[in-house]
Amino acid sequence: xxxxxxxxxxxxxxxxxxxxxxxxxxxxxxxxxxxxxxxxxxxxxxxxxxxxxxxxxxxxxxxxxxxxxxxxxxxxxxxxxxxxxxxxxxxxxxxxxxxxxxxxxxxxxxxxxxx
Amino acid sequence: xxxxxxxxxxxxxxxxxxxxxxxxxxxxxxxxxxxxxxxxxxxxxxxxxxxxxxxxxxxxxxxxxxxxxxxxxxxxxxxxxxxxxxxxxxxxxxxxxxxxxxxxxxxxxxxxxxx
Numbered sequence: 001x002x003x004x005x006x007x008x009x010x011x012x013x014x015x016x017x018x019x020x021x022x023x024x025x026x027x028x029x030x031x032x033x034x035x036x037x038x039x040x041x042x043x044x045x046x047x048x049x050x051x052x053x054x055x056x057x058x059x060x061x062x063x064x065x066x067x068x069x070x071x072x073x074x075x076x077x078x079x080x081x082x083x084x085x086x087x088x089x090x091x092x093x094x095x096x097x098x099x100x101x102x103x104x105x106x107x108x109x110x111x112x113x114x115x
Numbered sequence: 116x117x118x119x120x121x122x123x124x125x126x127x128x129x130x131x132x133x134x135x136x137x138x139x140x141x142x143x144x145x146x147x148x149x150x151x152x153x154x155x156x157x158x159x160x161x162x163x164x165x166x167x168x169x170x171x172x173x174x175x176x177x178x179x180x181x182x183x184x185x186x187x188x189x190x191x192x193x194x195x196x197x198x199x200x201x202x203x204x205x206x207x208x209x210x211x212x213x214x215x216x217x218x219x220x221x222x223x224x225x226x227x228x229x230x
Contacts, residue, residue, distance in 0.1 A: 040223075043159065095216075
């Protein structure tokens, strides 16, 4: 499978714990995006990388959230001191520049439940 | 604020009929529009896209229409099949060098196909 992959697919944690998610983009895609989706809503943008540089962050990305893409390939999203409001599906997408290959392709997501 | 929204939250169609899913957007700077299909427990799947310099684009069984005058986007699915049952999202972004590549999603329309 050459699509975007995410691990783990599901995560249950207790409030206050730290969690880390991993995203492997489509090979050679230089842009990688993180979104969050709550039940019944569309995905909301969190942040994106071009290669290893984090170029844009949403206001949704509080100080407890940190994302990295150290070698310009896979990315990790860490949430520290989780809160119940962090419960959501975390989606990763990737795209390839330049135009017109800018379509963002999504992974299956990591569903987080904070108890 | 700027937003992308959908006219109808649910749509039920008979198998074999055509489906039309509508979407309104308010950001006049929107340059690129995408329709995604999301099945339960999965990430959004790319269906078709269209740029603001076009008013119609066709794919396999799907057609996207863009009316920039009234800021309206629609997705037409021909000969709807049970496998088309899912939530459909429209998304937009001000590409073309505006500096932001984040997608703004609407809430989604749930399409149910009646066998």
